[in-house]
Amino acid sequence: MRSQKKMRLIREIILYSVLTLFSVIFLVPLFWMISTSLKPESQVMTVPVQWLPKPPQWRNYIDAVKAFPFFRYFWNTSFLAILNVVGTLFSASLVAYSFSKLRWKGRNQLFYITIATMFIPSQVLIIPTYLIFSKLGWINTYLPLVVPAFCGGGAFNIFLLRQFFVSIPDELLEAARIDGASEFRIYSQIVLPLSKPVLFTVSIFTLLFSWNDFFGPLLYLHDPSKWTLAVGLRSFQQQYTTTWNLLMAASTLTALPLIIIYFIFQKSITSGFALSGSGK
Template sequence: MTAAIATAVSRVRSIPQRRVRVLAFKALVLLLIIPGAILFLAPFVWMVSTSLKDAKYVFLFPPQIIPDPVRWNNYIRVIQRVPFPLYGWNTIRMTLLCLLGQMLTASMVAFGFARLRFPGRDVLFLLLLSTIMLPQQVTLIPTFLIYRYLGWVDSFKPLIVPDWLGGSPFCVFLLRQFISTLPIEMDEAAKIEGCGYFGIYWRIILPLIKPALAAVAIFVFMWNWNDIFYSLIYLNSQRNWTLALGLNFLRRSSPMGPGVLEAELLMAGSVIVMTPCLLVFFFAQKYFIQGIVFTGVKG
């Protein structure tokens, strides 16, 4: 009886110690996270602040964090200088088509690698992964010659069509890893009920991989929305330019002469271009993190 009482007393005494350890651990985590968050937020804060300043206050030292006066007309000047509505429509159209193609075809290819059994499957998957390490500059000239032969230069086809032909290797890998975590018994039960491979993919697998699809959607959206490399190569006419190309044009089109940087207008344009990416990640971050975490559960 005495031993039981002593044990109970020691347990009660150990509770405050556990709480102290937990609070100390949380405080340590916060001490590490807060400086990192400030470090990463500083460029964004400077960008927003600069977009609302007069030109003479942009490079003022010490820097003026809160603009005084606030110049909202910088955003109006940007839209008047560069046709952002047209470039925005071009970017939205291209991004949505690429997004739809990647999610549909990449999930099909991932389903094949995760569920189908055929000779050379693992070799083909390894070959697919090896293309991730291949720099895009290596295949740039051959692909450009192919697209020029097809008459696709100065159109959106070189930017959209490849996403409808299997998707990117990274997206295939991400979805394949997620599908591999799903029980194979569901496929076998569906086969007993007379469901074919496409039915299994469309009715069973696709609804269950929504978190991974959300992660893929965010990646693809960011890639295409911010892409300037391929857009600069394949889009020549200004009517076909995207927001990234419009921002690049804004950097070089100062009426005060070549080489003059209007930082306040450039930052205002950057805020306009960046806002959709922030909104997409803000509203879909839960699914994004869930999809990334679950893809590493099983190899």
């Protein structure tokens, strides 16, 4: 009995040390970013490494915000991110519902084709999609960055949602149908409320992707007042020089909303991630 207890203790010690080690490894870049953001420029690249700024230079944050239209870009980024999340949640879940709960000819084939689009390297699609958007007259507008989210929301999201919807018992839906509920009502009042974890996961993935998207805004937006934070951060990197401390201060401010969102929705997010990795 005692040896069993001892074994459990040892196992836990090993487990916790491994986990601590990994969390330290993952936290180092974040720590480095924040530490650099508070350093004067002379302390950024010193050998041996200076881990803590001496003294912390809070002014960097003011300078970083002043160096480019931070608040304008923050607003643009938030606006795009919210629209992307709303659009993806709505359209991807509708498509996934159709792929999982409605019966129609060629459904599975079309699902596989949808999945297959994930194998196309994104670089190959850059010029064709640019051409489509330019023919539509959408260059230098937010439309190329928003409309796709409302048109299916991407194969990966559809796949995630479909896999979850499949696990919802058909009996529930049958019962609703007998009661005379329309398909849209079943989707919105039965399936969606049961799928909160996966919807959270999709929201987080979409939010992260949209928030950090650099190439899309860079290509499609020609008017600097429309740019996003990811594009704005580049102004700290010139051909020959980079102001690392200001870049890191601006990066910290850019990452901050995501970190706050993570802490607020921590539980739902971790359960959602567990679900997306469980291979249901």
